[in-house]
Amino acid sequence: MQVAFRYFVFLILIYLKQLNDYIDHTLLKATATKEDIIELCEEAKRFKFYSVCVNSSYVSMAKEQLKNSDVKVCSVIGFPLGAMTTKAKVYEAQNALKNGADEIDMVMNIGFLKSKDFDGVRNDIEGVKQKMPNNILKVILETCYLDESEIIKASELAIQSGADFIKTSTGFGPGGARIEDVKLMLELAESSPVKVKASGGIKDTNTALEYINLGVSRIGTSSGIAIISGTPPTSHY
Amino acid sequence: MNIFKHIDYSLLKSTTTEREIIDFCHDAKDNQLNSVCVNSSYVALAKQLLNNTSVKICTVVGFPLGAMSTEAKVYEAQKAIKDGADEIDMVMNLGYLKSKNYVSVLKDITDVKLAIGTVPLKVVLEISELNKNEIIKACEICLDTNIDYIKTSSGFTKSGATLTCIKMIKKTVKNRIKIIASGGINSLETAKKYLETGAHRVDTSNLLKVEIDNLSHSYS
Numbered sequence: 001m002q003v004a005f006r007y008f009v010f011l012i013l014i015y016l017k018q019l020n021d022y023i024d025h026t027l028l029k030a031t032a033t034k035e036d037i038i039e040l041c042e043e044a045k046r047f048k049f050y051s052v053c054v055n056s057s058y059v060s061m062a063k064e065q066l067k068n069s070d071v072k073v074c075s076v077i078g079f080p081l082g083a084m085t086t087k088a089k090v091y092e093a094q095n096a097l098k099n100g101a102d103e104i105d106m107v108m109n110i111g112f113l114k115s116k117d118f119d120g121v122r123n124d125i126e127g128v129k130q131k132m133p134n135n136i137l138k139v140i141l142e143t144c145y146l147d148e149s150e151i152i153k154a155s156e157l158a159i160q161s162g163a164d165f166i167k168t169s170t171g172f173g174p175g176g177a178r179i180e181d182v183k184l185m186l187e188l189a190e191s192s193p194v195k196v197k198a199s200g201g202i203k204d205t206n207t208a209l210e211y212i213n214l215g216v217s218r219i220g221t222s223s224g225i226a227i228i229s230g231t232p233p234t235s236h237y
Numbered sequence: 238m239n240i241f242k243h244i245d246y247s248l249l250k251s252t253t254t255e256r257e258i259i260d261f262c263h264d265a266k267d268n269q270l271n272s273v274c275v276n277s278s279y280v281a282l283a284k285q286l287l288n289n290t291s292v293k294i295c296t297v298v299g300f301p302l303g304a305m306s307t308e309a310k311v312y313e314a315q316k317a318i319k320d321g322a323d324e325i326d327m328v329m330n331l332g333y334l335k336s337k338n339y340v341s342v343l344k345d346i347t348d349v350k351l352a353i354g355t356v357p358l359k360v361v362l363e364i365s366e367l368n369k370n371e372i373i374k375a376c377e378i379c380l381d382t383n384i385d386y387i388k389t390s391s392g393f394t395k396s397g398a399t400l401t402c403i404k405m406i407k408k409t410v411k412n413r414i415k416i417i418a419s420g421g422i423n424s425l426e427t428a429k430k431y432l433e434t435g436a437h438r439v440d441t442s443n444l445l446k447v448e449i450d451n452l453s454h455s456y457s
Contacts, residue, residue: 030302030328031366034336055304057330079302081251083276087316092309099306107251109278115255145252172393 018048019205022212023224024074024197026053028171034061041065049224051103055079056096063100072102074138077128080170082107082142086124093128103136104128105197105220107170110142113154121154125161138165138197138218141185144175151181155188164193165218169200176200177211186215205230239269240425243432245295245417245440247274247392255282262286271438272324276300277317284321295324295359298349301391303328303363307345311352318356325353328361328391334375342375346382359386359417362406365396372402376409390420392442397421400434407435 025044027036037058044052044066051072054062062073075096078089086109093104106128112120129137139158143151158166166185168177177198185196198211199220208219208227221227248261258279265273265287272293275283283294296317299310307330314325327349333341350358360382362375379387387406390397397420406416418431419440428439 028302028304030304030331030363031335032304032332034332034338036332055302055332056306056309057304057332059306079305081249081276081300083249083251083253083278084300084313085277085280085316085320088277088309088313091312091316092305095306095308095312110251111253111255111276111278114252117255142251 020048020228021050022219023049024051024053024218024220025049025224026220026222028055037061038065044071045069047228056092059096059101060099073100074103074105075101077104077106079107080172082109083111086127090127090131094131097132105138105140107140110145118157121157122161125158129162136164138167139163140167140170142170142173143168143181144173151184155185159192159194165195165197167197167199171200177202182214241268241270243438244270245272245274245438246270247440247442249276258282265292266290277313280317280320280322293323294321295326296322298325298327300328301393303330304332307348311348314349314353318353324357326359326361331363331366339378342378343381350382357385359388360384361388361391363391364389364402365394373409376406379414386415386417388417388419392420403434403436
């Protein structure tokens with residue numbers, strides 16, 4: 001009965017919010033050219049993806065490409081290591097917002113987390129959030145490097161520090177999103193307004209739907225077109 | 238030649254803990270290495286640990302993708318110097334290079350150099366992602382700046398320095414810019430080969446560990 005009810009809710013959600021609305025259409029490889037970014041933006045407009053996610057040096061170009069469209073621009077910060085100083089992350093975020101970013105995906109300082117310097121982790125996130133109270137901040141935990149207790153701690157710290165989303169992966173680590181990690185993050189975020197973004201290695205419709213069915217609000221992927229059209233992916237990212 | 242004086246010792250993985258930085262800085266001090274290279278959030282700690290030693294502190298900027306905005310690279314570099322960095326390694330904007338937007342590649346580098354003044358600047362080309370023409374073009378752009386070193390690799394891609402590539406860079410920049418071989422160099426033997434081929438310095442993250450392992454094997 002409960003399963004049937006959940007499925008029913010899921011169908012309503014899908015009806016209200018199309019699959020494309022979940023997708024941050026992502027291109028973060030270092031060698032992405034101007035033409036690649038233009039194509040990414042064109043695709044995002046054509047398929048009505050929620051946003052494009054790019055490195056900060058391409059934010060103004062993406063914004064220009066997407067003016068007069070509903071597609072948002074998301075920039076990564078401190079990416080993909082999360083190991084730059086808090087002040088530099090804050091500056092990079094402010095600069096990206098000034099250049100037209102609507103949302104920021106920052107990488108948590110994983111080294112501080114592993115050193116149990118929890119104040120350091122908190123200050124890092126709070127520092128960025130303070131400068132962008134009205135924009136969405138997603139905090140990437142890079143779950144492939146964390147054990148269960150570290151995922152719990154990382155999620156709690158991000159939630160306490162003002163994150164709007166907790167996000168699994170950069171796509172640059174040895175692993176991406178995993179069902180069990182996402183379930184755990186969803187549980188931890190349940191009693192807060194914080195949402196979950198699954199990313200890294202999500203390349204086909206079934207996998208994307210599996211995560212959405214679990215309750216994630218956003219999918220980060222370079223295979224957005226394959227996901228919404230059900231064709232095999234061409235990208236490895 | 239004291240080979241250790243030509244070795245930059247890097248610890249850049251994102252999961253690095255404070256404890257690892259402490260051990261790492263002690264290693265560098267004990268072996269009188271030229272420098273340690275850490276991510277910018279650990280510069281202040283490394284400075285504290287290496288104060289009053291000859292080991293220099295180097296940090297990375299826009300690392301490892303090189304795809305962050307020029308303004309953010311400039312800020313990250315300035316902040317790191319304030320925290321105690323003696324040298325800056327920045328990654329070239331590879332996307333701009335591949336887009337043939339050479340003006341922006343140049344500006345990215347000159348803006349950082351301008352902001353950090355006399356502090357030595359190394360530009361990481363990330364040769365594994367470039368073809369021969371792109372490597373030459375990247376070197377030519379560097380020749381139009383007053384950077385101090387060209388560095389082959391970040392160590393975060395599929396491969397690092399090659400001897401062929403060191404020769405090619407050397408042929409292009411002559412003696413006007415020094416070369417640092419980096420990425421995948423994990424023995425003193427290999428390090429020597431690079432130095433003989435024209436690299437001025439060698440950057441490694443695991444050479445000491447390898448050498449220490451060898452020593453312990455020879456004793457066992």
